[in-house]
Amino acid sequence: MVLQIKYIFLFLFAFLLFEMACKQSQICLVPQLITIQGVYVSQDTSSTIKDTVLDNAIWLFGKDSLFYTQSRNTPYFSIVPSQIQDSSVFYFYIDSTTIQTSIPDTITLYSQRNLHFISSACGFQTYHELQAVKYSTLTIDSIYISDPNVDNQINKKHLQVVIKK
Amino acid sequence: MSLKNKWILCCVLIYIVPQVCIGQTKDSMYKKFTYARIGVDMAKLVANVMQNQYATYEFMIDANFKKDINIVSDFGFGHSSVKNSFIEYASRNYFTTFGIDKTFFNKEYFGDMDNVFVSLRYGFAHVKRQDATYAIQDPIWGNVQGVYPSTSFNAHWLEFGSGFKMQVYHHIFLGWNIRFKTLINPKKVQNLAPAYISGYGNGNKNTVFGYNMFLLYGFGKRN
Numbered sequence: 001m002v003l004q005i006k007y008i009f010l011f012l013f014a015f016l017l018f019e020m021a022c023k024q025s026q027i028c029l030v031p032q033l034i035t036i037q038g039v040y041v042s043q044d045t046s047s048t049i050k051d052t053v054l055d056n057a058i059w060l061f062g063k064d065s066l067f068y069t070q071s072r073n074t075p076y077f078s079i080v081p082s083q084i085q086d087s088s089v090f091y092f093y094i095d096s097t098t099i100q101t102s103i104p105d106t107i108t109l110y111s112q113r114n115l116h117f118i119s120s121a122c123g124f125q126t127y128h129e130l131q132a133v134k135y136s137t138l139t140i141d142s143i144y145i146s147d148p149n150v151d152n153q154i155n156k157k158h159l160q161v162v163i164k165k
Numbered sequence: 166m167s168l169k170n171k172w173i174l175c176c177v178l179i180y181i182v183p184q185v186c187i188g189q190t191k192d193s194m195y196k197k198f199t200y201a202r203i204g205v206d207m208a209k210l211v212a213n214v215m216q217n218q219y220a221t222y223e224f225m226i227d228a229n230f231k232k233d234i235n236i237v238s239d240f241g242f243g244h245s246s247v248k249n250s251f252i253e254y255a256s257r258n259y260f261t262t263f264g265i266d267k268t269f270f271n272k273e274y275f276g277d278m279d280n281v282f283v284s285l286r287y288g289f290a291h292v293k294r295q296d297a298t299y300a301i302q303d304p305i306w307g308n309v310q311g312v313y314p315s316t317s318f319n320a321h322w323l324e325f326g327s328g329f330k331m332q333v334y335h336h337i338f339l340g341w342n343i344r345f346k347t348l349i350n351p352k353k354v355q356n357l358a359p360a361y362i363s364g365y366g367n368g369n370k371n372t373v374f375g376y377n378m379f380l381l382y383g384f385g386k387r388n
Contacts, residue, residue: 026249032301062305082306115313119369120360123251123299126309 028122035078036109036128036150038159040071043141051075052163058096060104065091076157081111081150083126094139094163107135107143116151127151130158139164196388198236200278201228202330202338204381206241219245219361225340225379227266229388237284238263239377243363254297254313254357260290260364262324276387279331284342286324290362293317297357313357321349322365330381338381347372 042052057071059079071077082088088111091104111128118125128150133143141162150158206223213220221243227235239262246255264286273279294316301309328342348354351371358368366373 028249028251032251033303033305063307067305080305083301083303083309084307088306115311117355117357120247120252120358121249123249124301124313126301 026121028119030118030122030125030152032118032122032125033080034125034127034150034152035080036130036158037154037156038077038079038161039157040075040077040161040163042163042165049160049162054094054163056096058093058099060091060093061088065089070096077161081109081128083113086110086113092140092161103138105136105138105140107133107140109133111150125152133159137164195232196386197230198228200383200385200387201226202278202381202383204338204340204379206377207380208376208378218247219243219363221361221363223364223377225377225381227381228385230265232272232388233268235266235268235282236263237266237286239286239288239364241363243361245359245361245363245368247360250300251302252297252299254295256292256294256359256362256368258290258292258320258359258363260288260362262286262288262364264324278338278383278387279329281329282327282342284324284326284328284344286326286344288320288322288324288346288364290320290364291317292320292354292359292362292368294357294359316357318353319350320354320362320365320368322346323349324375328377330379332383336383338379338383340377340379340381342377344375344377345372346375 040052040054041049043049053073053075054071055073057077058068059077060068061079069077069079079090088109090107092107093099093102093104109130110132111130114127114129115124116127130145130148130150133145135143141164143162144160145158146160147156147158203226204224209221209223221241223239223241225237225239227237230236240260242259244255244257247253264284266282266284268280268282270280296315297313299311299313303309324344324346326342326344328340330338330340332338346365348371354368360368362368366375
């Protein structure tokens, strides 16, 4: 019987260990916002497209265009599309130091929004399927959708922005 | 069901069927289904009190089939809820599992029912999830709020486990086990998964470890 009592204590100890180990975390570590990743490119004289580093480009977007992302000495950029409507408007300045004096290129991205469940700790995020892009051509030559599926994979490049030489 | 899961299911059947069938000739003198045990998972009852995210009530019944094999079934029901700044929803489910416990050691005396075992089970749960209200916090374009409609679905899983059962008093037994569980149809479950599926565990995960501590009452004639 003494041995059996020892077993019971063993049971309870094991149970407590498992209970502590199995407690479910309710901390969300995944960002809810999804970004569109892009790369600046340009065509050289032989019509070859290659990545182009921009020293000081800036994108304005969001409610009242109050948010921005800046590309400093990099060919890559990331922007956040709207989750409340199917089109998002972005303003692109090739040189952020001339915001006061220059006119930006206006880029409108059209996408289909799809709710994606992350987890019970984080809720949902919005995936986008890029449908079309419209743009002005002050400093931009053209824009291509290289991968229309905007999701939580961070290594994708969704847009190619061809800069005028 | 994906091809991979069909293969897993086939392998399980290939393991179980000979275990059950071969014994019919070898142990023809052995009397089947003479002693059964029914019990309740005490650990889950304690866990229900220790947190407010879910409640689960799990029961087990087993019966002797061969000298070293018991036919086992778990059944029960439960509910869970999720409430945080991003999402709020509740779900309910009932479940059942069935399979075998294969014991390791010989009986030490007539009617000895204590043993260490490995187990293999198939599990099924029917889950009902209510409407979910969600909020996506977006300081850039504006916050999003909405309702994701309710749904019902079935979850299927396989369990591999190990544990032991011991008699503590006359027909009273304590049984403790740990189980590794893997969902057969994770895609069906994981779109707005319940925080807890009674019988399975955390619905957000394709594979989980679980444990039980059953208090059992046995009845019938011992072999």
